[in-house]
Amino acid sequence: MNEAVVTILQGNGIQPSAQRVAVGEYVLRTEDHPSADQVWAAVRERFPMISRATVYNTLNLFVEKKLLRELILAEGRIVFDPNLGPHHHFIDEESGAILDVPWDAVSVDRVETLPGMDVREYQVVMRGRRRAH
Amino acid sequence: MNEAVVTILQGNGIQPSAQRVAVGEYVLRTEDHPSADQVWAAVRERFPMISRATVYNTLNLFVEKKLLRELILAEGRIVFDPNLGPHHHFIDEESGAILDVPWDAVSVDRVETLPGMDVREYQVVMRGRRRAH
DNA sequence: ATACAGTGTTAGACGTAGTCTAAAGCCATG
DNA sequence: CATGGCTTTAGACTACGTCTAACACTGTAT
Numbered sequence: 001m002n003e004a005v006v007t008i009l010q011g012n013g014i015q016p017s018a019q020r021v022a023v024g025e026y027v028l029r030t031e032d033h034p035s036a037d038q039v040w041a042a043v044r045e046r047f048p049m050i051s052r053a054t055v056y057n058t059l060n061l062f063v064e065k066k067l068l069r070e071l072i073l074a075e076g077r078i079v080f081d082p083n084l085g086p087h088h089h090f091i092d093e094e095s096g097a098i099l100d101v102p103w104d105a106v107s108v109d110r111v112e113t114l115p116g117m118d119v120r121e122y123q124v125v126m127r128g129r130r131r132a133h
Numbered sequence: 134m135n136e137a138v139v140t141i142l143q144g145n146g147i148q149p150s151a152q153r154v155a156v157g158e159y160v161l162r163t164e165d166h167p168s169a170d171q172v173w174a175a176v177r178e179r180f181p182m183i184s185r186a187t188v189y190n191t192l193n194l195f196v197e198k199k200l201l202r203e204l205i206l207a208e209g210r211i212v213f214d215p216n217l218g219p220h221h222h223f224i225d226e227e228s229g230a231i232l233d234v235p236w237d238a239v240s241v242d243r244v245e246t247l248p249g250m251d252v253r254e255y256q257v258v259m260r261g262r263r264r265a266h
Numbered sequence: 267a268t269a270c271a272g273t274g275t276t277a278g279a280c281g282t283a284g285t286c287t288a289a290a291g292c293c294a295t296g
Numbered sequence: 297c298a299t300g301g302c303t304t305t306a307g308a309c310t311a312c313g314t315c316t317a318a319c320a321c322t323g324t325a326t
Contacts, residue, residue, distance in 0.1 A: 017274060017321095024271050024322070056313065072205065090250050105247055108257060109240040117223050117232070120261040124241060128253040150303065170283070171284090184305050189284065268326080275320070282300070284310085296297105 012065045020045045023058045024067075032072060032081040033098040071098070088124040101126070144197045155180040156191045158198075166204060166231040182232040203229070221257040234259070 005024040009016040023112035026042045027034065032043070040055040059080060062068040069081045071089070079098065101124070111119050138157040142149040159175045160167065167175070173188040191212060195201040202214045204222070221234035231241065234257070244252050 015273075019275070025175065035312085049276090053314080054275055072279085088169065090247070090252070093253070096160060097204045101250075106169060106244050107242040109242075110241050111257070111259065114223070114238055114259075114266070116160045117234075117259070118262045118264050119223070120226070122257055122259040124244070124255055124256050124291095126244065126247075126250070126252045126255040129277080131140075131251050132249070150301075152304070176284085182305090186285080186306080187304055190304085244326095270323100271326085272323090273321085276318085280315075281313085283312085285305085286309075287307090289305085292302085293306090294301095 008067065014065055015059060019047065019050050019054050020061075022050065023055060023130050024062070027080060028064070028067060030082065033081050035079050038091060039080070042123070065114050086121075086123070088126065090126045090128070093127055094129055095101045097130075099130075134135070141200065145200060148196055150185050152180065152187050153191050153194075155183065156188060158191060158194070159211060160192070160195070160213050163215065164213050168212050172213070195214060219254075219256070221259065223259045225263045227262060230263075232263075240265055 002025050003118050005021050005028060008017045008028065009020060009024060009081065016021060022043050023039065027039050032038075036056055036059055039059060040050075040052055043050055063070050063080070066084070067082070069084060071081050079126060081100075083100055086103045088103065088106060090099045090101050091097070092099065094104060108126055109123065111122055112113060135158050138154050138161060138187070139149045141161065142153060142157060147153060147197060155170065155176050161170050165171075169189055169192055172192060173183075173185055175182055176188060192201065196203050199217070200215070202217060204212050205215050214233075216233055219236045223232045223234050224230070226230065228250065240259055241255065241257060244255055262264060
């Protein structure tokens with residue numbers, strides 16, 4: 001078992017079972033924005049007998065305990081983002097890949113003053129093509 | 134048959150069948166952001182024998198012909214937005230309602246200069262609570 | 267050691283959203 | 297009124313996610 005992940009789980013009030021650690025080892029480290037079934041597939045490579053329900057339960061538990069954030073911006077699916085700090089998202093229309101965009105890379109104004117709305121959080125969602133830079 | 138809708142469909146190269154006009158009468162006028170099944174339910178009230186597949190086919194046709202825009206920001210579902218001009222979106226966390234926010238109500242800077250990304254379109258997605266104003 | 271309680275895991279059933287398919291219907295044209 | 301092309305239909309199918317009920321594991325009290 002990975003000690004670092006065990007510590008993170010315990011620090012957030014989660015019993016570190018073998019299955020939860022296996023899910024955490026993958027999903028808390030990845031730079032991707034995997035869907036639940038992608039997490040299931042990745043974890044099964046090292047833990048072949050883990051069940052679908054356990055992976056879904058564990059992901060929902062991690063979201064509840066704020067180890068992951070749920071994003072709803074890819075094609076009709078929920079994906080998970082271990083990057084908890086505020087940031088924006090860029091979706092590559094060619095591959096469907098979701099990239100993080102640093103919070104300070106774009107600036108947004110006047111969100112706080114919208115009439116009739118208490119904005120608790122916001123982000124810019126961009127779509128386009130990746131290119132060489 | 135609603136003449137205005139018939140004209141819109143014909144002007145966009147769509148044969149105005151009775152079913153397509155019925156879908157158009159609802160979805161091209163609404164201020165809501167209905168899901169496909171909500172459109173199906175609404176249209177069936179006046180056209181009870183219309184099939185699910187026809188509604189889905191028609192919505193996809195409208196999107197392809199640019200009469201509707203597809204949004205992927207509600208809870209795991211695709212919704213349709215007849216407001217084609219650029220605008221932002223506010224999601225009321227209490228009710229799940231999606232509200233349009235005028236393009237000029239917020240300002241966004243430096244999107245064009247992101248290294249490695251050709252941004253073709255973008256929008257600000259806000260979440261929070263509605264309040265009296 | 268043994269029983270028990272509480273937590274976690276499992277397979278599979280289920281619900282919902284959306285797509286696909288094959289057959290049938292409609293309608294303009296010759 | 298036969299033909300061909302487009303449209304619609306019901307239902308099968310797929311994918312994603314949740315739920316359920318049984319089972320397994322762990323730790324504590326006896």
